[in-house]
Amino acid sequence: MTAESPTTTGPDERINGYADLRSYAAIGDGRTVALVARDGAVDWYPTPDLDSVPSFAALLDADDGGRIELRPEESFTSWCRWRTTSGSSPK
Numbered sequence: 682m683t684a685e686s687p688t689t690t691g692p693d694e695r696i697n698g699y700a701d702l703r704s705y706a707a708i709g710d711g712r713t714v715a716l717v718a719r720d721g722a723v724d725w726y727p728t729p730d731l732d733s734v735p736s737f738a739a740l741l742d743a744d745d746g747g748r749i750e751l752r753p754e755e756s757f758t759s760w761c762r763w764r765t766t767s768g769s770s771p772k
Contacts, residue, residue, distance in 0.1 A: 695718075713731050715737075720752055722750040725737060725740040
């Protein structure tokens with residue numbers, strides 16, 4: 682089962698450099714996880730393991746924590762897609 686949620690986003694979604702916590706998607710491989718905001722910025726990424734010092738930590742410190750941003754300069758629409766195995770839809 683798959684659920685999709687369209688989201689229109691732009692650079693003005695951040696407040697004082699921070700994205701809303703509900704806007705993050707988790708991308709991981711079972712060993713670590715990156716938190717990616719709707720605007721395309723990776724704000725949290727510990728590597729090589731989940732308990733390692735994060736390479737990007739803007740989730741905690743917007744000015745000095747570091748992030749990588751990959752996004753168009755103009756407004757765009759993004760999609761979130763979840764795949765569930767239990768047969769229930771995400772909330």
